[in-house]
Amino acid sequence: MPKNCNFIEKLREVGLRPTKQRVNMCEVLFNREKTFHFTINDLVKMISEKMNQKISLATVYNTVHAFEKKGYLKEISIDSHKSYFDTNTSAHHHFFDEDTNELIDCDENDIDPVNIKKNITGKKINSVEVLIKVASDNQNQK
Amino acid sequence: MPKNCNFIEKLREVGLRPTKQRVNMCEVLFNREKTFHFTINDLVKMISEKMNQKISLATVYNTVHAFEKKGYLKEISIDSHKSYFDTNTSAHHHFFDEDTNELIDCDENDIDPVNIKKNITGKKINSVEVLIKVASDNQNQK
DNA sequence: CAATAGTTTAGAATTATTATAATGTAGTTT
DNA sequence: AAACTACATTATAATAATTCTAAACTATTG
Numbered sequence: 037m038p039k040n041c042n043f044i045e046k047l048r049e050v051g052l053r054p055t056k057q058r059v060n061m062c063e064v065l066f067n068r069e070k071t072f073h074f075t076i077n078d079l080v081k082m083i084s085e086k087m088n089q090k091i092s093l094a095t096v097y098n099t100v101h102a103f104e105k106k107g108y109l110k111e112i113s114i115d116s117h118k119s120y121f122d123t124n125t126s127a128h129h130h131f132f133d134e135d136t137n138e139l140i141d142c143d144e145n146d147i148d149p150v151n152i153k154k155n156i157t158g159k160k161i162n163s164v165e166v167l168i169k170v171a172s173d174n175q176n177q178k
Numbered sequence: 179m180p181k182n183c184n185f186i187e188k189l190r191e192v193g194l195r196p197t198k199q200r201v202n203m204c205e206v207l208f209n210r211e212k213t214f215h216f217t218i219n220d221l222v223k224m225i226s227e228k229m230n231q232k233i234s235l236a237t238v239y240n241t242v243h244a245f246e247k248k249g250y251l252k253e254i255s256i257d258s259h260k261s262y263f264d265t266n267t268s269a270h271h272h273f274f275d276e277d278t279n280e281l282i283d284c285d286e287n288d289i290d291p292v293n294i295k296k297n298i299t300g301k302k303i304n305s306v307e308v309l310i311k312v313a314s315d316n317q318n319q320k
Numbered sequence: 321c322a323a324t325a326g327t328t329t330a331g332a333a334t335t336a337t338t339a340t341a342a343t344g345t346a347g348t349t350t
Numbered sequence: 351a352a353a354c355t356a357c358a359t360t361a362t363a364a365t366a367a368t369t370c371t372a373a374a375c376t377a378t379t380g
Binding site for chain 4: 321322323324325326327328329330331332333334335336337338339340341342343344345346347348349350
């Protein structure tokens with residue numbers, strides 16, 4: 037079976053029509069071993085290059101947000117200038133390499149569960165996320 | 179002694195000239211019991227109202243960033259649309275109330291230290307921050 | 321109090337994101 | 351497989367957040 041079948045399936049599941057652009061986007065996003073972190077700009081470049089075909093910025097924004105709303109992508113905000121998306125949508129933690137501006141998944145086993153002893157009264161915890169900022173050892177920190 | 183003396187001092191320490199606008203800003207920012215979370219927009223409004231005098235957006239941006247660079251303010255990014263600053267610059271964790279869009283400091287004693295068992299090799303950990311998103315109990319989560 | 325170095329300001333420029341409206345296309349119907 | 355329809359894509363315009371600019375202003379120094 038052609039490798040795109042599952043993407044077409046996936047798009048249909050989510051209620052999106054499997055158009056050429058969206059299938060290309062899926063290949064860039066989901067056709068990989070490891071989870072993948074990207075900015076919208078990264079993604080536009082990668083799709084244009086890999087598929088050597090231009091894709092409109094608006095399409096990328098719309099489709100990324102459609103995937104996000106349906107839970108196939110997750111937004112991670114580092115600071116006001118750096119917003120990433122992650123193909124790993126489960127609750128998990130991140131390293132952020134300040135030297136390379138790279139976002140790296142934290143293996144579930146490499147960090148102990150966060151123990152919150154006291155929550156805001158009357159509220160339910162929806163998510164707990166840890167961001168660990170790292171940098172080269174021999175360098176002044178941010 | 180006039181209440182502004184310490185702000186003038188503080189500004190001088192940081193290498194900023196104690197102009198009228200900056201002293202006003204300091205009053206809004208630092209003249210309070212509890213730590214204070216705000217967006218740039220919040221701050222402009224508060225200064226204008228409290229001091230009943232207009233202040234330029236550019237001045238607020240410049241001065242906030244000057245304070246941030248010198249370590250008197252800390253940026254906290256919730257998602258790409260919500261960037262907050264915090265007058266508590268020590269490493270600490272936050273609750274984010276998704277109902278009210280309010281950022282709340284987490285008391286140091288209310289959360290156990292985060293235990294990171296394995297770091298990226300060759301890198302030094304600069305900061306570890308936990309963001310706990312909460313919402314009203316009887317409400318569908320984000 | 322004059323000189324100067326740094327500051328404030330309005331508005332222009334820039335950047336990231338979203339909206340728009342015309343054109344195009346996937347999927348369905350015939 | 352032609353044609354229909356609903357949804358997509360696109361270039362561009364609009365909006366929003368932030369930064370830049372250059373002229374007018376002000377705190378400090380001598």
